[in-house]
Amino acid sequence: MKQKKELDWFDHPQNVKRLKIGFYIVLAVLVLPDFFLHKHTLFSSIEAWPGFYALFGFVACVIIILVSKLFGFVLKVREDYYDRE
């Protein structure tokens, strides 16, 4: 009996490429309406910029990743750290 073919969709580079293109399209589609909508602001007029939340999310994540990377230099230790004397 022939074995059932394994699910390996992500192993194919062309699929990953398609996924990437789809992802970029989604990003563009999400920012696009901002140019036409009237946006409410909470604290500052900056929030009305088109794509403010996109920029906010991106910058916040870059900062978080960089900060944790810095923390990691001090805080990351070998797995047997607590077992060693």
Added chain:
Amino acid sequence: MTVSSLHPTLVFFAGAVLLWVLPLIGRRALILLVPATAFFLISQLEPGTYCSYQLFGYELNLLRVDKLSKAFGYVFTLNAFGCFLFAQHLKERYEHAAALTYIGAALGAVFAADLISLYLFWEVMAITSTFLVLARKTERAYGAAFRYVMAHIFGGLCLLAGILLQVHNTGSVAFNGFELQGLPTYLILIGFLVNAAAPPMNAWLSDAYPEATVTGGIIMTAYTTKTAVYTLIRGFAGWDILMVVGCTMAIYGIIWAILENDMRRILAYSIMNQVGFMICGIGIGTAMALNGAVAHAFAHIIYKALLWMSAGAVLYMTGKSKCTDLGGLYKTMPLTMIFGTIGALAISSFPLLSGYTTKPMIIEAGVHEHLFWVWLVLEIASAGVFLHAGIKFPYFVFFAKDNGLRPGEPPKHMLAAMALLAFICIFLGVYPQPLYNILPFGAVEFHAYTLEHTLNQLQLLMFSALAFFMLLPLLKRTETISIDTDWVYRKGGRLFYRFCQRTFDGINDWANRVFAQEMPRLLARFFDEPGGNVQKYGYRLWVDASGINDGQTAVEEQIDRRSRSGAYPVGGGVLLAVMFLSLMAFLLFL
């Protein structure tokens, strides 16, 4: 006692006892029947206080029914049903017994109307949950369980001290909103915050939960921290300090989760992050913020259990929990992957899932109060949640590098449990009204699905994802653990021990050498020949002072010989005696 005032905890405790006499098939039915019955009982409860008893001359009430306690009661029992469905494969009695008692005690704490009953249930929770860690039966689990119970004993003692002072000061055991800011209330607050895993007493969570059994970990995630959230809502709503605590937790959880390699430890830190949102809402203290905190706790318990189930299923099937060992599991565990991703998207408050209809309530309440910093921190944390729990967890476990593991799907009951919770996540995301209806602090004036809000949220999340994939090289998994505040008692304790050993053992050694060895030796040598030694010493002084040295050794040998044989010239002894007597006479009579 009628059905309308039967205590739901009683059902759980009775179940924990009954478990020991039933055969396997009966136990399997029992663990599902208990939470279902309790859920039904809670739905039948009418507002009021019941089950009063007398202790230490105080009138205590075990069952206070209002919308707040009922909301937590519903989600505790609903989640328990899902967890026990997931745990159907377990044959051991004692793990189920510990879990039933633990959940029962959590319900007891939620429904307790006074501080003393609350404290009793609080301690039962700490003890029974420890067994869920011990049941893993590994050396690491024993260590983690020990530290876990010690941390909770510390928190429990703070709580007890606070309660005793509070009762002494006010003469009342009632558990309502605290107004006075003083030592008693601060001690109670610390006791609650220890269970909420607020820093610096946060490390017990990420230390113990990932060492618990597959099912124990899932069960523990819901009850200890969320009981603490409940007590904070009840006692400390609107305390400004909680906004600071909550914001700190929200960010702290993200940074540590990003550093972690163990998938269940990532999820443990994301509990801290999510509880941070709730505590921040409690600190804001408006009706909308408190409703948001309750709603978020409700949604969180469900999707967090779902996330832990998917991680638990992976651990159960592969025996591995480190991201460096996992990867590529979508190939043989597609259903687990889908359920896990639903949980991951729900925690990230992705539109159409339960996090999206609850968490933004807290943020919006902060905006209504013009709290710019709270808004800023919580928005950053919202982006960060997607980063560590929303993408990192599913990506490194189910996708990323294929490590050659081909485990297959977990047993059917596990899939069913995950499907149930995934359904609840979607249901509450699409149709949150039933949840809004049970919220305790007034009607909900919150609409999650406005075009602008949805668009903003999607932008925030999708560009967070972009940042994740662009900076993926920086997020490479390493075979490491991260130091947390438990360093203080794990390493610091050992260092302190060693410091004490060095210092006090040093003093001990020195004292031993000087007082027990050197001095007796010197004294013994002196008193061996006291007369001779005095003479020799005097002679040496004389030699040093006068500089005349005519055969020192010969003289000393003569002294030795004389004193040993007692052969002094008679005149010498007489002279000494006369000198001594005159001295005494001089001292006494003149």
